[in-house]
Amino acid sequence: MKNDLVLRVIGKLLIPFILLFALYVQFHGDFGPGGGFQAGTIFAAGIVFYALIFGLENARKVIPDRLVEAMLAAGVLLYAGVGVAGLLLGGNYLDYFALDADPIHGQHRGIFWVEAGVAVTVCGVMLKIFYMFASRGEDGRGEA
Amino acid sequence: MAFTVWVLAGTRNLFGVVVLSGIYSFLMATVMVALDAVDVAMTEAAVGAGVSTVLMLGALHLCKSEEAKPAHRPWLPLALSAATAVLLIYGALGLPDFADPQAPIHQHVSPRYLQNEIDVPNVVTAVLASFRGYDTLGETTVVFTAGAGIIALLRRRKIKRGGNEE
Numbered sequence: 001m002k003n004d005l006v007l008r009v010i011g012k013l014l015i016p017f018i019l020l021f022a023l024y025v026q027f028h029g030d031f032g033p034g035g036g037f038q039a040g041t042i043f044a045a046g047i048v049f050y051a052l053i054f055g056l057e058n059a060r061k062v063i064p065d066r067l068v069e070a071m072l073a074a075g076v077l078l079y080a081g082v083g084v085a086g087l088l089l090g091g092n093y094l095d096y097f098a099l100d101a102d103p104i105h106g107q108h109r110g111i112f113w114v115e116a117g118v119a120v121t122v123c124g125v126m127l128k129i130f131y132m133f134a135s136r137g138e139d140g141r142g143e144a
Numbered sequence: 145m146a147f148t149v150w151v152l153a154g155t156r157n158l159f160g161v162v163v164l165s166g167i168y169s170f171l172m173a174t175v176m177v178a179l180d181a182v183d184v185a186m187t188e189a190a191v192g193a194g195v196s197t198v199l200m201l202g203a204l205h206l207c208k209s210e211e212a213k214p215a216h217r218p219w220l221p222l223a224l225s226a227a228t229a230v231l232l233i234y235g236a237l238g239l240p241d242f243a244d245p246q247a248p249i250h251q252h253v254s255p256r257y258l259q260n261e262i263d264v265p266n267v268v269t270a271v272l273a274s275f276r277g278y279d280t281l282g283e284t285t286v287v288f289t290a291g292a293g294i295i296a297l298l299r300r301r302k303i304k305r306g307g308n309e310e
Contacts, residue, residue: 025186035269041190048198072291081286091272094277111273114280123283125291126195132163132298133202 004053009085011053026119030111035117043119044126058133068127075121082113145171162200169193183268 026039051059085093096110097103150170152164169192176185238246257271272280 028290029269030266031267034186035183035266035272038190041187041195045190045194050193050239052198056269068159069295072288076284076288079281083281094281095248095289107274111269113264114277115269118284121288121291125287128198128291129294130195132294133199134208136298142300
């Protein structure tokens with residue numbers, strides 16, 4: 001698919017908007033539909049689209065394997081870290097009211113970071129699975 | 145949707161099956177929109193129709209694209225799934241009507257969620273991230289475990305692969 005002109009042009013046009021839409025879904029999740037899971041999958045779908053059109057190697061240059069693997073763990077750690085931050089600030093585990101002097105603001109802050117953690121992990125896992133499967137396919141072609 | 149499933153069951157070409165299940169996912173997403181569950185619809189469209197179709201195509205690349213003939217007749221599994229379907233439909237008959245305000249689920253914690261003491265307009269996000277923060281932490285850990293499992297199963301050491309090729 002690498003040499004298909006239509007796909008390349010349309011892909012270049014669309015991918016920024018897919019990624020932007022993912023970020024919109026992420027940060028607008030408090031007010032409209034969406035949140036971490038959705039944003040993570042949409043972001044990963046954008047990168048997968050890129051990899052399909054421009055090849056896996058180019059996608060690996062954009063988001064290297066090490067970063068993806070770090071994202072896997074970083075999201076969960078971020079989520080759990082919000083809980084620990086609540087503990088340190090004198091609340092219960094995952095108690096967002098403790099995160100700010102104004103409880104409602106604290107809730108918003110907690111939800112924001114928690115959603116960010118979810119998005120990072122989901123996106124990382126999606127990309128990792130895709131990279132794994134896609135690179136196996138390349139190996140198979142090489143051996144056959 | 146029923147038509148898609150019917151064609152799906154009858155198709156022997158696996159490429160067709162993958163495309164059809166993508167179509168099914170999109171139809172499912174529209175059903176979710178009709179049920180006012182836009183969050184789920186987004187996930188269904190992105191994961192079910194997008195990423196998993198790509199993954200299935202990747203898997204298809206590794207194996208033959210024609211389904212093998214089944215080794216034995218499918219009557220027992222068919223009877224089993226029919227029985228499960230009948231049981232589920234029988235169970236669903238006992239549920240309260242759709243959108244019935246007197247249903248037990250609307251009497252228990254839903255009013256408190258909807259009062260929205262934390263001032264987040266999207267109730268789904270409020271429930272997901274705040275009221276049920278522990279659940280979501282668990283879910284995120286499950287997703288992480290899936291990724292870690294994939295890495296453990298599929299990663300090949302470069303040295304080992306070189307040895308195999310020789």
